[in-house]
Amino acid sequence: MKNDISIKEAAIDQLAELGYFIWDDFLPASSVKELVAFARGNREDGNFKKAGIGKQVLFQVDKSVRGDYIQWIDKDPGHPTVKHFMEEISALKDYINQSCYLGLKDFETHFAIYPENTFYKRHVDRFQQNAHRVLSFVLYLNINWQKGDGGELALYLDNEKKLIDPIAGRLLLFRSELEHEVLLAHKSRFSITGWMLDKDMSLTFLP
Ligand SMILES: O=C(O)CCC(=O)C(=O)O
Numbered sequence: 001m002k003n004d005i006s007i008k009e010a011a012i013d014q015l016a017e018l019g020y021f022i023w024d025d026f027l028p029a030s031s032v033k034e035l036v037a038f039a040r041g042n043r044e045d046g047n048f049k050k051a052g053i054g055k056q057v058l059f060q061v062d063k064s065v066r067g068d069y070i071q072w073i074d075k076d077p078g079h080p081t082v083k084h085f086m087e088e089i090s091a092l093k094d095y096i097n098q099s100c101y102l103g104l105k106d107f108e109t110h111f112a113i114y115p116e117n118t119f120y121k122r123h124v125d126r127f128q129q130n131a132h133r134v135l136s137f138v139l140y141l142n143i144n145w146q147k148g149d150g151g152e153l154a155l156y157l158d159n160e161k162k163l164i165d166p167i168a169g170r171l172l173l174f175r176s177e178l179e180h181e182v183l184l185a186h187k188s189r190f191s192i193t194g195w196m197l198d199k200d201m202s203l204t205f206l207p
């Protein structure tokens with residue numbers, strides 16, 4: 001990973017100005033391969049669950065809204081590449097915090113697999129039941145992604161619908177109140193999605 005301060009500075013500027021930032025080659029191809037193999041293995045072992053909407057008592061599964069399967073990642077993952085990714089995200093969170101005073105305290109993250117012919121309808125990540133999500137991030141894990149494979153992320157900006165290709169190694173950061181949508185994936189689509197929070201994870205059930 002290019003752990004370059006100038007990239008982090010660009011991220012801060014763009015997040016403030018445009019609300020999103022694309023960081024290509026956040027992880028090298030070799031790490032992406034390991035993460036995909038790990039996710040595939042866990043999927044085969046039945047460790048992924050159908051994703052829902054809402055939290056706790058308000059949780060519901062609705063395939064007409066989102067079709068992905070997820071596996072939450074532990075704070076201390078055993079897998080070295082997953083651990084490395086978590087450390088890099090944590091360092092990025094601290095860097096953003098120092099420069100932007102967003103009050104980021106913690107993050108939560110999960111693997112996601114969108115099987116062929118699934119999507120996630122237009123939504124925001126920060127809402128009443130999820131009020132502590134400040135920045136959303138997605139690391140894309142689609143090796144050899146081609147136009148036509150689908151699964152682009154559409155970000156609804158003020159004057160533009162920006163399409164982002166979910167290519168391997170790319171990290172997308174965006175403000176969690178921005179509307180976005182995962183377009184229909186024509187091939188299975190892999191990613192790690194997460195949120196930087198303004199509250200300690202163990203306390204997010206509190207208002
Ligand atoms: O995978 C993506 O591009 C975005 C996923 C997403 O919007 C979510 O999980 O809330």
Ligand SMILES: [Fe+2]
Pocket residue numbers: 123124125136180
């Ligand atoms: Fe989202």
